Amino acid sequence: MLAQPVPENRPRLDAEQAASHTRDTCLGDWRPWAWPGLGHVFVRETQDEVFSWLDDVL
Secondary structure (H helix, E strand, O other), X not given: OOOOOOOOOOOOOOHHHHHHOOHXXXXXXXXXXXXXXXXXXXXXXXXXXXXXXXXXXX
């Protein structure tokens, strides 16, 4: 794979700005596995558990 040229208009951050742009500052406590309204965090160990949970819900 050949290296792609970097566009000249890309954002350029100094070290302090780059250090402040972390996952937490950009996304806060957003967690895609935490479903609103369920009252618990949706984390399953295996695919079988997910399908079992879906069968119970549906």
